[in-house]
Amino acid sequence: MLTCKEITRLLSESQDRKLKMAEQMRLKMHLAVCEGCSRYKQQLNFIRRACRIVVGGGNGPGE
């Protein structure tokens, strides 16, 4: 099983390249049992979403 440290790298890379099938499996297995890494994933998703809003030029989805 991958360590949490390795998982954080994989989570970041998943935003930049398509993960290999084996990587996806290992990621999924880890996230199923690790709350810390699951939150890490949510946080990275949130950061990406915030960046998308900045790119849209608005201050929020309401605009």
Added chain:
Amino acid sequence: MSGGRLQQDAPYLAELRRDLLRFASLQLRDDQLAEDVVQEALMAALAGEEDFSGRSAMKTWVFAILRNKIVDAIRQRSRSINVSSLSPEDDSLDQAFEALFEPNAHWQPESRPRAWGDPEEALHQEQFWAVFDACLKHLPDNTARVFMMREFLEFETNEVCVELNITSSNCHVILHRARNGLRRCLEQTWFGPGERAC
């Protein structure tokens, strides 16, 4: 809306200029240069005769012009900087990252990522965006540069590598450092102590 109509709407123009300036200065990290590219982008927009169905189409168009100007400015500058060199600030971000884990590379109990409550709510708050900008500005220059090319200018990762002349594995390392730095900064300054994973 044509360029002519935009010109007559001073309050809207001021607001648009403020948004453009924020976008440019975050990425260029040079206020003077940011002023210059925003000025150029606005001039180009005002000179255009294109018709837009509304403000949002107009805004998208001006941002697209600005994006190209920023990319040009980054290209020009990237010839003179070495993005792969590690600054002391990068080094300290890496050390802070390492410190999140136990020797067995699993989370330290006190640094395990926390629940951020309802982060969607934050996106509607003016104050949150001030914190978000401050956290971005807090990232080391080169790390921020790579991150913003990827996330704001929406380059593919391999394009970033080519533009900045770095290897793809280095690119992944830098993006990971940026995201973790940003995550930690937001957690510490906005989301607060929160509830910990047990």
